[in-house]
Amino acid sequence: MALRVLAFARLRELLGFGERTLDVGSAATLDDVWTVLTAASPEAGRMRASTRFARNGVVVDGSAHVVDGDEIALLPPVGGG
Amino acid sequence: MALRVLAFARLRELLGFGERTLDVGSAATLDDVWTVLTAASPEAGRMRASTRFARNGVVVDGSAHVVDGDEIALLPPVGGG
Amino acid sequence: MIAIGPEPIDLDALIAAVGSPAHGAICTFLGTTRETSPGDERPVEALDYEAYVELARADFEAIAAEARERFGPLEIAIVHRTGRVALGEASVAVAVGSPHRGASFDACEFAIDTLKARAPIWKRETYRDGGTAWIANAPT
């Protein structure tokens, strides 16, 4: 299953990408995606509590399942204005 | 005793002046000034309850005394903004 | 910046007047003239404002001082037009610059509310049928 993943701001810097594709097994959740992506960056991993996920432009819980072709976004605490 | 009297808006129209001089006796109050000025216009006279007086740029009661050289202003209900 | 006169209102000038490197927020209010007045269905053709200019200017200064006292460090500009104001144009403008946004909203709303309640300025509507009326603000 191929996902398109977007990372923003501090997470973009720590994970080293703004946009990438990711292959995950079927039945994967957003929490699974997070675990895979942050495996190499403990500092990013520690941001889990303050990070929101969006799936195809809608904010969802980490327990939400992903499906092939989804656009997943990792949203750290916002600072607009 | 000579006063300078300013009238605004509806009172200016009814009294027929925007600015005039007025001679009054010593010990005159603003209520006395009002009575003299509105003697010829019952419609203006009926606006007493909604009219404020200013004496030399300060809003005062009708019982306030006037002195020679005062600038008196007759202020109907305001509509700025 | 305090001004009362016939010139059209230049909002950019008000905004420039309240700017400061210490500010993160600017709130502005524009009051614009409308084709109908609340409670009167006759279409308005023209609006004229009249002011007791000296007293109105002193009142705007007092409103600015009260706003600073209530809402903390801020810069405020208040401008009101006199004479004929075309439909759709702004007759009054307030701008407030302050460090944080809450104070800018509070001070701007306080200023326009207070101005409307007491500043010695009057508005006359002229209707398409030729009639005229002096419009007082509703008490708050």
Add this chain to the structure above:
Amino acid sequence: MIAIGPEPIDLDALIAAVGSPAHGAICTFLGTTRETSPGDERPVEALDYEAYVELARADFEAIAAEARERFGPLEIAIVHRTGRVALGEASVAVAVGSPHRGASFDACEFAIDTLKARAPIWKRETYRDGGTAWIANAPT
């Protein structure tokens, strides 16, 4: 009018977008960049904004719809810059036109508060000493 992009903010365009013959009030808010951040004394040299543009645009539309639902008939414009924003310039602007002034203030403040709380936009400060930090908004 909803916009997210690198262009400097043209407040007059926002005001024109929310005008209507039925409106008597326009409230605007400008958020401007400052030389120091709350809680950090280092002088800021530059600010950069990053947005998840598609989601931010959808969120601005949702904020506009919520404002209309809460505060009655009104027109609202929301614009946020992305990329480098010079010190003292506006990074965000909201304008609300409505029949009466209370709703224009309430809707404008609601919009900027909601935008700051949740819109997917991020701010990075670069300091004169070369350091950088992503600045999250305080929870409201």
